[in-house]
Amino acid sequence: MTVRRMRAGEIGVLAAEGVRDLLGGVLGGTPVADYAETDPLGWSVLSDGGWDELGVPEEAGGAGATLRDLAEVAVAWGRFCAPAPLIETIAAKRWSAAARDQAGPVTVAVPTAAGVMAPYGATCRVLSGLGTGPDGFLSEVAGPTDPFALTLRTVSVDTATAFAGEAARELAVLWTAEGVGAARRCLTDAVDYAKGRKQFGVPIGSFQAIKHRAAHALELVERAETAVLWAAADGYAEGAESIDTRRLLLHSLSTSQEVVESCIQIHGGMGFTWEMGVHVYLRHIVTLRELVEGLLSHRAR
């Protein structure tokens, strides 16, 4: 086993804590279904705190966060399924000088099996290239927003961003980490529900069938997290690892998806209602998987 730390550095730990505090302050206690279709976070809330510049490299005046640090932030961010382009903008500003000159949010356009998709494409500028040298923005020819992706708001566009291999890899890692955060939060909600919901005079969480389902879901979350943390670890070397990034990330996202499916079951009849909101996590993770698969299948160079 290569000697390699699984833990994030100080920057990552502190920033993740900051993101949790920030989102906890604005969205904490509000069911995800209440804000999934609104705009609960103004962009200035994120940009005033400099959260969108977390990944800017040292040579461009940033703090030197590693991919592992940013993954820590993405897990924390993912817990809330907040409908705002923070992760996309962090990746953009890490890899593109043009993005760093922008005050507002920036996104990318990913070639997927269902066409080219830009998350939050209706409210962001879309980069023409990420990590491919001097880059600018695509002229805005935006199509319809996909109603399935409530909290990622993907827009069909004509042209894809040109990605450098490592830039695509990093963004894919961060999106996957976001998926792990969503899965973990969803399990926390399901466990809370099982503690409160009574049938036959007792909390359903006291039944071993529910306990073992929840325990198995935790096993899955841990595995999904381990997969993405491995891909995010300092010194991960594509080609020299026993499992490549693409397999790790798709495994992680499929596993996160399985967690949410199980959480719907724990919520019983409420699980498949729109208002309970478990579907928000599911839609989020399914869409992330489409984006990651597209990003790693079609990536240039």
Place this chain on the structure above:
Amino acid sequence: MTLSRRTDLALFRQDAEQWLREAVPERWKAERGALSEEETTQIKRDWDRQLFEGGFAGLSLPAEHGGQGLGLAEEVAFHELAARAHAPEGFGRIGKILTAPTLIVHGTEDQRSRFLPGILSGEHIWCQGFSEPGAGSDLASVSTTARRDGNGYRVTGQKVWTSFANVADRCLLIARTNPDAPRYRNLSMLLLDMHQPGVVVRPIKQISGTSHFAEVFFEDVWVGDEDRLGADGEGWKVAMTVLQNERGAVEGITRYVEMRGDMDLLLRHCVGTAYEREAADMDVRLELVRWQVAKAVELEPDPVAFVRASSVLKVTWSELWQEMTQLGLRIAPPEHRAHWRHQYLETRASSIYSGSSEIQRNIIAERVLGLPK
């Protein structure tokens, strides 16, 4: 031993790798499956002594108690390298992993000085007398009794699933000493001398045909007060310390290496078949076991997180191994049929021993997720 071992994990690994290359007996490397039982036993006994002389016994035990004073990371690294080097497994596991740390927490000065040196040197072999026919997952209901007799006890009863019982010098044994006291206050932990009349060991043949365990019968077997670990009636508390040591990272990494061998074989069988994807998915899950171990090691200082990591690890590797052997059994070419049949039967036990999947999931649900009992 060199100073580098204490300062740098990468250097520790280098030292260990080099030592293992020279220390693992050639006969064992080449013919371990074909050796006589007598020779196998001799090699394993010698191995415990070699570990001690090489400075690799008790890696994570404190130096003041004769250990090497290193951490879990080194312990895990050494077990991984030893498994890769096809090193023998000695007879010292129960003594080193269970008895020694428990002696350090609950033992008297006299007990530590009598027992720790023999455990570390490999001279004294220990077995664990916990499970009984009527007390498996529900350990507190053991019925083996230790009746008060002068300055000690007389032990009568039966233990089961006891590894190393046929070669053990001592047994770390939990018995009922206070029949009238309430549950959890009626047990004591005893350090029973196995070389006494009244101790009968019978190997248990498992479904694979092999025998890794034994059942042990005790009839009026003497244990003096000086060989009781912890106070009379406090056996449950002591047992909890033992069980905390039992699970986790070291077992996880050892299994990983064994499973890796099976996985490589499975992937070869599956090339170009309809099972290729299924095997590839298992391969990802197996490699993640290795990283889950790394995660568990880093989480060690946080008790709740460590329970989570080690319980998750146990169900994860044991159930994956079962799936692997199911697939192997189904698709094995004739020359590997015997191997997969054996592994298939052998791994039925893996989700049962060291805390069954059901018990692990109860622990995860109640102690980690906080679901009501």
